Amino acid sequence: MDHSSPIRSVWSSLRRRRRVWESSDATTRLIREADTGALQRAGMVRIVVAGILFIAVLLAAHGVQPVNPMATKQIAAAEVTLALFGALGWGGAWLASKRMAVDRLPVFTAVLDALLILGNLAYSHWGLGVPGGLFAVFPVVWVVPITLAAVAIHYQPRLQVMVALIYVVGLSFLAFGGEALTPDERREDLSQINAVFSDQANLVRLSMILSLALILILVARQGRILLERTVRETTMRVNLTRYLPRELAPVLTEQAFASLRRGRRARVTVLFMDMRASTHFGETMDPAQLAIFITSFRRRVLRAASRHGGVIDKFTGDGALILFGVPGAGDDDAKRALDCGRTLLRLIARWNAKRRFDPPVRIGIGIHTGEVFCGVVGDESRLEFTVVGETVNIASRIEQATKSVGCEMLASAETVREAGEEGSWIEVACEPLPGVTRSVVLMKPAG
Known part of the structure; x- marks a missing residue:
């Protein structure tokens, strides 16, 4: 009895499977190139957005009275958060350029983004004593849609859902985790943080709108490039099937x-x-x-x-x-x-x-x-x-x-x-x- 026949049969089957996998190498390569490019662009977006917002915070800080310690601490916290945000962008872009951890980087950077923002809000709540129900008045909340737009660069729906859930759970915990404020308490607290409604704070908000618009423009442009490339290669393959062997x-x-x-x-x-x-x-x-x-x-x-x-x-x-x-x-x-x-x-x-x-x-x-x-x-x-x-x-x-x-x-x-x-x-x-x-x-x- 030839005991090597089953082994040869299994080996032959594995070789056939390998060839099936190799037939999709072109698709896999294109997807990986797109993922790597998206990571590099997402990293650059973080750097640019951090720079724009950092400059806006510095300009806003000129109008803050030194006697307002809460505002001073919030500005310092915002500067640290933006510096870390930019450093995260640089690190992600560098790793993507080296083709390192390409599969895990989108999740890692998106989760760190959320932790930075929620950490900044948590500092305002527990560190400075600002009621959690007033989180929406702080400009840093406007960074949430910016990071969500940055995640959209990767075209990964499950990642988008995960990050959205992190923000919803974290912000809900801040907003509803403490005791409810009475109208009088809310007015009193708002009067103490009226600086968040100043022209300087609105300048920061406008900078965030600009950053969000730039990211969405990039997302739309990237989507258009991918669409054109897909249509072009699909058209090419449709034409090829007219005279090339169907396996090629x-x-x-x-x-x-x-x-x-x-x-x-x-x-x-x-x-x-x-x-x-x-x-x-x-x-x-x-x-x-x-x-x-x-x-x-x-x-x-x-x-x-x-x-x-x-x-x-x-x-x-x-x-x-x-x-x-x-x-x-x-x-x-x-x-x-x-x-x-x-x-x-x-x-x-x-x-x-x-x-x-x-x-x-x-x-x-x-x-x-x-x-x-x-x-x-x-x-x-x-x-x-x-x-x-x-x-x-x-x-x-x-x-x-x-x-x-x-x-x-x-x-x-x-x-x-x-x-x-x-x-x-x-x-x-x-x-x-x-x-x-x-x-x-x-x-x-x-x-």
Whole structure:
């Protein structure tokens, strides 16, 4: 019993999953770039807002009488809060520029923002004795919508909900945590803090409105940039799907597409397959039945290619050209091509058993590994993805050789060697492949 078969099966499954994950690398990369840019912009916003408000507080402090100790302490608390707010922005921007803690920074900075603001209000309440019910009169409360707008830069709804809940709970605790004030007590307390209604305090409030407007402009601009980029790349991919293999279009960026336009040489494994005696089915079926038949056949080819990470370059009537190693080469390209051939043979055998075709559907498969040119050719009116080279020609000739050898699947010795399956294949005698100048050793499955 071959105990390594289950292990190979699990390993093959993991490799297929890895390729699925890699197919979304372009999307993941774009999202991560957007997150990093948002963190840097959010950090700069904190620095700019802290600077604007700090200057406004300094200007407001000129109009405060030195004999008013409460106002003096509040100004000092505001200056400390703004200095920490700006330092937090600088730290966040620096970490984002170094790509450090990108996933945790939005939560960390948003929570610290809330703690700074609520801490400032708590100091006014417990440190200076201002009733919590009067928290709304202090300019620092106006920083709350500013920080909420800064959180919106990250486009993370759950983070926005969390921060909003922190503010609601914290402000509710301040507003309703103490004893209710009578109208006379409220008038007396307000008379003692009348400085918060001065022109200087209103200047601070106006500065906060300006800061909020700047942040919302940035949020709107960032949203517009992301929208335009998404529309542009979506449009590009929609256009690509018209002439590129469907497996390639979702993973191509503008740079990758430009590379395909220039063309490149790559080592790939090519699988050619073709249906035998297909003219019989075309002559005995009516057009509607034939369309369903060909569609069902191609569906099985698609299933086999998808299962093993192959890219269908094109269908040629009742045949197909499948590539392994595009858009990126892998160590298991040859192995996956051979597995794909075996899977395709099993799918066709099950199809025959299910539909009881007479004569049964038979296919020929030829597989070869080598260097090809791949790229997008043509002008803007008609573009086409193509692979050309001796490797493609040899794979086609190997598929044709299955007829004379009487075997459904043949592969070149190069492919079998790269797949590490020398012990599972045997060499077959075959005439030189027509149109191929060099000698090619053909092999068939031993079982």
